[in-house]
Amino acid sequence: MTEFPGRTPHTPIAVNIEMWFEGDFVERIEQAAALGFPAIELWTWRDKDLVAGAAALRKHGMTATQFTAWGFGQQINHPDFPKEDFVAEISAACDAAELLPGCELMTVVAGDNIPGLSKEQMHAAVIDKLTAALPVLAAKRKMIIVEPMNPYNHPDHCLYGSADGVAICKAVNSPWVRLNWDLFHMQRSEGNLIDNLEMHREWIGYVQFADSPGRNEPGTGEVNYSEVFKRARELELPLPFGAECLPLGGDARRAAERLYQTDLKSGQ
Template structure:
């Protein structure tokens, strides 16, 4: 296929970023067009070495396979996809309901096939809503038991579910909200298949104190996601000092993926260029 003649003016291909930032589909559609494969090519040409897609599991198998082939051709890694149904408004894993647990485990089994198809290592897990009729200790025990059983499914395939704490403002009432809570749960599950997805945007809102909290959780963190606050847009648009946060992460020798789970602060091609320029500015 003839290479896409992109509308931007960045050199093609650009030098790779130091940290392994991972855009998502739609972030560069004005420059690359609607075709997911062309968007992937654009990402690679712009210097990105990975890609993430929350909805990968819902894409047709043929599209998953085509995207996996292109990522292999361009030496790109697949980041996270969401592994299961997230219960936003009622409890599931925290409830201890055995039918809901089995539903979750069935979706984890299905996610293994998706991960193998697209060469993914990590998948996002959100334990769902609080069960306000139960003590927090009982809820935690229920969640840990479900995650232990999920880890038994994932470990033989060298796959890792990453638990994502969500902030109280965007997602009120969720069981998992803080980094220390996620750390405690991962320690209790005690499996390489259960680690933390530290979303810097969520944790700036939830608890702040970013670098010390990252340091305290370091041994259990397997994945980061990015978004500035306020606004959940690219770095340099809000209050988070991403230059220093990324310098710390790089200084610890982190070789994993940092997912760009945010919107663009400006519209159009100029806004997409601004995203790339922002990441160039904060890349250590």
């Protein structure tokens, strides 16, 4: 096996340091660098030393693709939650992204179901908040990527699958709002991965992946990721792709080796 399996031959990968490694922010970056990954992604940012992390990334010639600016809860999708508070948090997240080399994206999670509100009402509230944040995003040149979930791993959530995600993007109608197209969630929600990538390519701001159903690395489940990666590159989807998956058995090197082999086959 190659010494640096994170240097995949055809599809650059941003490894999710929260799921793959342990330790503080810098320690996780060092572990990603030791496997050869060119980029990372992360979840929360307020609990991390971003300046130290940025220095570690630059030392290794690495970038950060994205982090979570707004996570789970019942605020963004509630009509009564002040959109000014959402905009303020997005503005702070844009400033945080400026510290990390290459970071131009931030994930927003649409929220958990709210008793008494319909899906349409919750989605309308999400659209209202995203629209309010557009001037900040445009001024700071950062993109929100909204992430649809799946009902098996995230029951009682308000946003599943491609159709509703695309509808939200169309309603906001801005190049600064696209989808975090997590292939794991899409497989669990609706399948038909390649066709849906082709149909909705213009609304995809970022691609994440994990094999299904275990959410481990490619090569451990039911998805033919070699073919998916190949078609995704042909569609010129944004790179790197995010490895938001759990290494099987906790073995990060073995997971990186499986990922390398999967991507190697994608070039054949």
